Amino acid sequence: MSFTVQIANESHVHYAEKICELMEISAKQRGTGIAKRDPEYIKNKMRDGKAIIAFEDQSLIVAGFCYIETWGHGKYVANSGLIVNHEFRQSGLATKIKEQAFALSRQKYPDAKVFGLTTSLPVMKINSDLGYKPVTFSELTDDEQFWKGCQSCVNYDILTRTSRKHCLCTGMLFDPAWEKSNVEVSTEMPKIKSINHERKEKEQSKRYSKLKVYNRWMKRKAVILFKMIGINVNESEVDKIGSGQSGK
Numbered sequence: 022m023s024f025t026v027q028i029a030n031e032s033h034v035h036y037a038e039k040i041c042e043l044m045e046i047s048a049k050q051r052g053t054g055i056a057k058r059d060p061e062y063i064k065n066k067m068r069d070g071k072a073i074i075a076f077e078d079q080s081l082i083v084a085g086f087c088y089i090e091t092w093g094h095g096k097y098v099a100n101s102g103l104i105v106n107h108e109f110r111q112s113g114l115a116t117k118i119k120e121q122a123f124a125l126s127r128q129k130y131p132d133a134k135v136f137g138l139t140t141s142l143p144v145m146k147i148n149s150d151l152g153y154k155p156v157t158f159s160e161l162t163d164d165e166q167f168w169k170g171c172q173s174c175v176n177y178d179i180l181t182r183t184s185r186k187h188c189l190c191t192g193m194l195f196d197p198a199w200e201k202s203n204v205e206v207s208t209e210m211p212k213i214k215s216i217n218h219e220r221k222e223k224e225q226s227k228r229y230s231k232l233k234v235y236n237r238w239m240k241r242k243a244v245i246l247f248k249m250i251g252i253n254v255n256e257s258e259v260d261k262i263g264s265g266q267s268g269k
């Protein structure tokens with residue numbers, strides 16, 4: 022399967038309803054309470070060149086989407102609304118979409134901190150590869166409008182009870198200041214690179230074992246937070262409960 026991943030524009034606005042439908046189906050399946058996206062909002066993101074859209078090359082079916090949004094007067098940028106059509110999952114498509122959304126965010130807002138809130142392990146993997154680090158919520162934007170977006174989440178109670186310090190989501194952040202003190206990272210759209218497979222496999226297995234530990238830790242955290250709101254579950258039951266905000 023091959024995909025075309027590109028910056029969305031006016032010619033894509035007629036896909037907005039389909040994209041919202043994919044988001045809604047997925048939110049229902051995951052049991053999250055994320056508000057249904059308004060197709061008009063998605064259309065405007067496309068018109069403004071602030072969205073990434075993907076198509077499967079043979080069928081030309083819309084395969085995935087993501088948009089960028091600024092908070093705190095442009096000091097922060099979030100890549101939100103990531104969705105991959107269930108027909109095309111686990112083929113590396115979200116990775117490609119997030120790479121382009123990240124590059125687009127860096128091009129448009131080179132000094133902004135890029136962040137996300139998620140319960141999704143694949144998204145955490147992708148973010149880690151892009152250079153995001155897990156952070157406490159206090160390091161994310163304090164823009165009230167952003168946090169208002171959590172109100173429709175089934176776990177909002179946990180967020181308010183902890184005075185916005187903890188919830189099931191993990192906050193992840195990329196701060197451009199990190200690279201200024203280090204190596205310059207390109208803000209160009211990603212190009213296909215030759216891959217040293219042996220090295221890639223080694224790196225992947227190292228990263229994967231770290232993420233397994235992290236996933237376990239996340240479940241333990243969820244058990245504790247659920248207990249706070251009177252729900253007793255064990256770690257194996259956590260996945261069955263609607264957990265998560267995921268990318269707002």
Ligand SMILES: CC(C)(COP(=O)(O)OP(=O)(O)OC[C@H]1O[C@@H](n2cnc3c(N)ncnc32)[C@H](O)[C@@H]1OP(=O)(O)O)[C@@H](O)C(=O)NCCC(=O)NCCS
Nearest residue numbers: 047103104105110111112113114115116139143144267268
């Ligand atoms: C989360 C989602 C975007 C992932 O899309 P995808 O195209 O399947 O992801 P990719 O194929 O690019 O996978 C990225 C990484 O996660 C891993 N992965 C994918 N699905 C996984 C799963 N269910 N469990 C564990 N790891 C998984 C992949 O192996 C890959 O890791 P690798 O680079 O080490 O090989 C997709 O499942 C989705 O649309 N879910 C519903 C909406 C959602 O949760 N959005 C996220 C909002 S933050």
